[in-house]
Every structure is written in structure tokens, then in C-alpha cells.
Amino acid sequence: MTDAELRARAAKVVPGGMYGHLNAAIFAPGYPQFFERAEGCRQWDADGRAYIDFMCSWGPVVLGHRHPRVEEAAARQAALGDCLNGPGPIMVELAELLVDTIPSADWAMFSKNGTDATTQALMVARAATGRTKVLRAHGAYHGADPWCTPSTAGTTPNERADLVEFDYNSLESLEAAAASAGDDVAAIIVTPFKHDSFEDQALVEPAFARGARALADRLGAALVIDDVRAGFRIDLRGSWERYGVRPDLTAWSKAMANGYPIAALTGVDALRGAAQTLYTTGSFWFSAVAMAAAKATIETLRDTDGIAAMERAGTQLREGLYAQAKAHGFVVNQTGPVTIPWLSFDGDADLSVALHWSDACLRHGVYLHPWHNWFMSAAHTEQDVALALEGTDRAFAETRSHFG
Amino acid sequence: MTDAELRARAAKVVPGGMYGHLNAAIFAPGYPQFFERAEGCRQWDADGRAYIDFMCSWGPVVLGHRHPRVEEAAARQAALGDCLNGPGPIMVELAELLVDTIPSADWAMFSKNGTDATTQALMVARAATGRTKVLRAHGAYHGADPWCTPSTAGTTPNERADLVEFDYNSLESLEAAAASAGDDVAAIIVTPFKHDSFEDQALVEPAFARGARALADRLGAALVIDDVRAGFRIDLRGSWERYGVRPDLTAWSKAMANGYPIAALTGVDALRGAAQTLYTTGSFWFSAVAMAAAKATIETLRDTDGIAAMERAGTQLREGLYAQAKAHGFVVNQTGPVTIPWLSFDGDADLSVALHWSDACLRHGVYLHPWHNWFMSAAHTEQDVALALEGTDRAFAETRSHFG
Numbered sequence: 001m002t003d004a005e006l007r008a009r010a011a012k013v014v015p016g017g018m019y020g021h022l023n024a025a026i027f028a029p030g031y032p033q034f035f036e037r038a039e040g041c042r043q044w045d046a047d048g049r050a051y052i053d054f055m056c057s058w059g060p061v062v063l064g065h066r067h068p069r070v071e072e073a074a075a076r077q078a079a080l081g082d083c084l085n086g087p088g089p090i091m092v093e094l095a096e097l098l099v100d101t102i103p104s105a106d107w108a109m110f111s112k113n114g115t116d117a118t119t120q121a122l123m124v125a126r127a128a129t130g131r132t133k134v135l136r137a138h139g140a141y142h143g144a145d146p147w148c149t150p151s152t153a154g155t156t157p158n159e160r161a162d163l164v165e166f167d168y169n170s171l172e173s174l175e176a177a178a179a180s181a182g183d184d185v186a187a188i189i190v191t192p193f194k195h196d197s198f199e200d201q202a203l204v205e206p207a208f209a210r211g212a213r214a215l216a217d218r219l220g221a222a223l224v225i226d227d228v229r230a231g232f233r234i235d236l237r238g239s240w241e242r243y244g245v246r247p248d249l250t251a252w253s254k255a256m257a258n259g260y261p262i263a264a265l266t267g268v269d270a271l272r273g274a275a276q277t278l279y280t281t282g283s284f285w286f287s288a289v290a291m292a293a294a295k296a297t298i299e300t301l302r303d304t305d306g307i308a309a310m311e312r313a314g315t316q317l318r319e320g321l322y323a324q325a326k327a328h329g330f331v332v333n334q335t336g337p338v339t340i341p342w343l344s345f346d347g348d349a350d351l352s353v354a355l356h357w358s359d360a361c362l363r364h365g366v367y368l369h370p371w372h373n374w375f376m377s378a379a380h381t382e383q384d385v386a387l388a389l390e391g392t393d394r395a396f397a398e399t400r401s402h403f404g
Numbered sequence: 405m406t407d408a409e410l411r412a413r414a415a416k417v418v419p420g421g422m423y424g425h426l427n428a429a430i431f432a433p434g435y436p437q438f439f440e441r442a443e444g445c446r447q448w449d450a451d452g453r454a455y456i457d458f459m460c461s462w463g464p465v466v467l468g469h470r471h472p473r474v475e476e477a478a479a480r481q482a483a484l485g486d487c488l489n490g491p492g493p494i495m496v497e498l499a500e501l502l503v504d505t506i507p508s509a510d511w512a513m514f515s516k517n518g519t520d521a522t523t524q525a526l527m528v529a530r531a532a533t534g535r536t537k538v539l540r541a542h543g544a545y546h547g548a549d550p551w552c553t554p555s556t557a558g559t560t561p562n563e564r565a566d567l568v569e570f571d572y573n574s575l576e577s578l579e580a581a582a583a584s585a586g587d588d589v590a591a592i593i594v595t596p597f598k599h600d601s602f603e604d605q606a607l608v609e610p611a612f613a614r615g616a617r618a619l620a621d622r623l624g625a626a627l628v629i630d631d632v633r634a635g636f637r638i639d640l641r642g643s644w645e646r647y648g649v650r651p652d653l654t655a656w657s658k659a660m661a662n663g664y665p666i667a668a669l670t671g672v673d674a675l676r677g678a679a680q681t682l683y684t685t686g687s688f689w690f691s692a693v694a695m696a697a698a699k700a701t702i703e704t705l706r707d708t709d710g711i712a713a714m715e716r717a718g719t720q721l722r723e724g725l726y727a728q729a730k731a732h733g734f735v736v737n738q739t740g741p742v743t744i745p746w747l748s749f750d751g752d753a754d755l756s757v758a759l760h761w762s763d764a765c766l767r768h769g770v771y772l773h774p775w776h777n778w779f780m781s782a783a784h785t786e787q788d789v790a791l792a793l794e795g796t797d798r799a800f801a802e803t804r805s806h807f808g
Contacts, residue, residue: 013499015511015676020685022490035488057487083461083663084439086426095417107419112516113686123558132560144685151683154527156536158562254687259487261665261688272419279555281424281548282517283658284665
């Protein structure tokens, strides 16, 4: 069954044939929609084409597909049971691992979607403070529930009425947002760096991070880091630990279990009582297999220094792409952490160069994205990146020849 | 590691030691919190005690734990890949199976939590109508997002401002709710029968179901059935098909994949365009393993007439419990479909009899619930139910002796 045949069938039984962030129709022409299999850092589409993959399923796959230690832990748990009348001992072990690993975590709650965890964070903050308003950065992605989905289709004004926006990295704007919310600020929610689609990424200004912490303290509000996208690829201790800034609450998901479905909210002791007052749950939130996979993933990242491996591979990719772009006469911007990289072409406002180049990369066996950040995994070896760079070099040449 | 030891450790790293619907602390004293393993209709707690289980992990396990056909389908998919850069062919196959099985389904969208599907239903209805209000039954459970969680802790008034409540099975009350929302009704959301906790269950009055359909048509609003809890245990075609009432949208989850995490929204052609306008997604919504498990689960239920098996086992249980209750001098109410049964004791407003009896059942190896409906699975054989009835009989005797 080819990708084209599957799309034709999907068009009849799924609205638009596909939806959400994996909808190839919305992100670039030429991209395959359906995938058949994966191994390590490689994925094969439904037409049997192989890619060295720099999207990692948009984040979740952090150790490479079918990682032996993760698969073994998951299989061992699955042989006992998965979705039971209560959690397994693994829930306690995983919560203890998070508390031991993350300095700002005195407790953990588990769920399934990143959106579950960001939503829980606001609920904990509101329950703790008795306030309603949440300050969030303009354009930041915090999930796809009605309160945060980037599209307003199907949402009501009331569902988004308790949010006040500020500009990322602008303390002045954050202070103004707080002032406009008066004494009703429950939380500031912020991604660990600016990773909005269609824009160059921007690392957080340490002064902004510290200022957000100070403001939250002054207001008696919770500082929430949405580490769903970046978590476990910058610092296992939390993505702002390097700046000496600790959040009150952190939302985790994506890379936490190497592709198994799980999310977590971690928090400080002061918010434990508030967290306890919520009624938040889901049919599969306490399933043991994803928890076993999460424990194995985090332990493997820790024991093998997986982040250092991703940094090496990401640096190799970034340096290689710079050299190639220069050789082919392109000025490019490579932004964000090297483990969560992105490349844009200077002056390419309509993305025509990026779309052409990423499409050419695809044809040369390299899967990356024209307007959304990429993800490295610990399975990307020096050889894999070198091989991918052969493909990107041919793509730069074709794009140069196309645009003249 | 005993249940008590695990609880002590959990108390340090999870708010309250546990939360949500599987929090044993909120549902009855004496219940184990942690579970070790499961097979068929049996579960073993962390202390090694075995139970014939009538909660089925609160719904998901419909064919029994570790069902060979489901496990084989999941393993076959897992060997290829799970969380990829796009869905696998299995997404199309599963959507086609739902469309073929459910007369009101012209399309399907997949997610992880039942709450994802109920929330999407409201979004589709709002996108289609351009209206905001949703009519819902007082006390009905539709999930645990801020708009619907039974507790208001951590929610804001705005998040719940677009809901108008009616009384289940009262057309008059439904009409009044609609009138109070004026011309702004986007949807009526309703469970297929009344399965609120702490209350006897009530089947839907066919006239109410038909009246709700007619009202939705008159208003140009969507009729949404929340079949998350009851779906695949009453009628594979949808729980109101027997009344000749077809919804515009149906939310599914729990039993859909025999414990693997998945949810779905199905809908009619007229709402396909609106569904297509939403931005709704999740990191693990398109993972292939849970979809393969769902397809195998639904096909197995269909090919083996799993619902008939549950009806036989449920009838055997209900009749056995009636006879025992009578013999021990209790007047009990057994309500709801036999596949989603529940038993309450007449005049037991404070639940003291129910709590004593369910606790005694536990001690005699039968896991059921004092104030939440139970669930049958196709793995409950005549022998299993007969064995369970030996336990419930001893429990009735002890409860009689306790209360005199």
C-alpha cells in the first residue's frame, strides 16, 4: 500500500485525511504522510524510502527507536500487566527517580499528553493561589486543549479569557502583563527557550529567567516551566538549572519514555497540598508499561550521558550545515540548543528556499523540517550524521541550482 | 515490597500518595492501592492477593488481560515501530473499521484520553455552529479537564461558563436548558445511560433519547454521545443504536483497545468540514501499537460476539447476587446494563453496608466497587463467575452478621 493509496483511503475516513502536528499536508509538499517502521535514528515511510531522521517523531524518540534497554523494561512489565486496577510499584520508582533527578521536583504526577501536564500545572497554581490569571508568552505552544491550541477554531472566548500574554525574553513586557492582571496572577508559564514555529529559536536570556522567578516570588504566583518539548534534551535536572533558576512546577512529556505515551508534572513541596486537591485523571494514566519505559529511558540517558551524545551529534550537524551553506552561497541562521536544532535561510520570509531545501533533503534520505525545530537523539552516531550531511550537501547544491 | 510499604514511599513523591479515579484512599478503606500483575479476569495486588476482578481496570480491559490476539497484533506492530513521524497504515485500517462498524461514523479522529475525545466533540460542534453553549446532564462524568472535572479545585469560572445543565432522562429539563441558552446551543452531550457515581444507574428512556435527537435537530446543534465508559460493552454499533437514535458525534475510549491507551471521536459527514478546521493533537496520538491493539480488540469482540459473552456472565452474576442477597435478608438494587453492572443496598444512604460488603468481597477474592459501576469482560467464564459468587455469598453472610 503506497503513501498515495493510503492518503486516498484516509481522506474518506479521517477529516482532511489527517490532522494535528503530523499532518504532512500542513507542513510541506512532498513529505510522506505514512510511516512503516523505524530502527535507531532511521525511519522508513510507507513507500519504503529510508531516512536518517532529525525529527525523532517530533521529540519523543530520544535514544533511538527500539532501544534495547527500554524495550526490555517495557516487555518485562507487559508480561506482568499494564492497565490494572491501580498503579504498579513502578509508579513509585519512577516518581522517586524524577524527584532524585530534578532539584525542583519534590513530587510527581503522571498523565498521557504534554497538554495534560501543562493544564494540570495551571490547575495546581490556581488551586494554590485562589487566583485565575496565567501569564504566557505570545506565540508559545503549550498544547492543544481549547485554552492553548494555536488555532481558535472550536474554542470559546471564555476558555481563553484567563490568559495574559507577554513577549518572550522581555521582562518589561512580562511586568506589564502582570500589572494588567492586578492581584489575580496564579502562574507564569514559560518554555525553557523560545521555540515557536516559523521563527528562529532564541535561548532564554538568563536575566529574563531570573526576572521571571523574582516576579513570581513577588506576586506569590507559581513559575511553571513547560519542558514538554525540550525536557531531557538540555539538562536532566531541568532546562533552567544551568541558570540557577528553579521553577515551582514543570511539565514533562515527549522524550520522557523514548516514544511510550506518558507525561508528568513535577512540583515543589509548597504546592503539594494544592496538587492534592485536584481531581485530574485518565483511563490510562497509571498504566505500568509506559512508566517502566520512562524509568529505563531516564536511567539510560543518565548512565550513558545521552545528552552529551546528542550535543556531539548536534554540533557535528550544525557545523557541517554551516560549512555547506557557506560553500553553496547561502546565509543561514542556526538557532536553539544543538540538541534541538533548527536552520532558516536568511531573507527567506516566504520559506520558499527552506521548502525547496527540505524537500531536496528528503529525496536524499534526510528527514528534517522547514518551519519547526528538529530533534537529535542519542542514536545519531558520527557516521549517521556524516551520511546525513552528504544528503544535505546535495540538497544545498540543488537548491542553489534551482534559485540560481 | 508490600502495599503498605509502597504507600509509604508514594506518600513522599506523589501528592497524597495517589490521585484520580484509582486513588484507593478515596473509594474505600481496605482496598489495595498497588497492583502487581493480571491475567484474563484476574488481578494480583502488590501483597500477592488474587482477585476475580469486576472493575476491569475501570473499563479498559474488555477481553481480559493479555488477550492473545490483541497482544499478538500489538507485538507485530511494535516490532516495526510505534511512535513515528506520521501514522502507520494501521490508522487508516482502524478508522475504516470504526466507520464500517458504527452507523453514525463517517470519519474518526484518534487521541489518548476519553477527555480528549469529549473535548474534541465540543470543539467540532462549536466550530460547526459558531455557537458556544453545551448542554450536559447534572452530575454526569465527561472527563477530568477543567471544563468537566467533578471537582472545581483549580478551575476558573470562565472555564465552565459555557455549560448549561439538565436532568438526565427529563426532556422537560433538557428543553428548559436549551431555552436558557437561547440561540447559542452548539451541542447536547449525554452519556448513553445514567452512570453517575453514588447513585443507582438508570437506562436511558427511549423517549428521552429520541427527544434529545429531535431537539438537537430543531436547534441545529450536535448530539454528542459520550460512550467513553460504556462503548463496546452495550452494542458495537453505538450504545443508542437499539433505540434507533444516532448521534452526530461519539466519544470512545476505555474498552476500545483492551487496555492500550487510545481514544476516538467519530462523527457524521455533515461535521467533517468542521472537524477539519480544529488544531487538536498530541505527541502520542498517532502511535501505531495502540491502534493495532484497538483493531484487534474490536475485531475480536465482533468475531466472537464478546458482548454476548459479557451479557451471559453479567446475567449470571446479577441473578446470583439477587438470590444471595435475598437469602441473607438484604434488599438490593441492581441497575444498569448487565455488562456494566452495579449493586446498591436499599436504604444504605451512608454506604456503610456497601462498604462493609465490598470489603468482605475483597477478602474473599472478589474485586468490585461500593459506589462506582463495575465492568464485565469477555474473559469472565461461567466458572469464574460461579467462583466469584462463592466469595460474594460469604461476604453477604459476614455483612449480615456484622449488621445483625
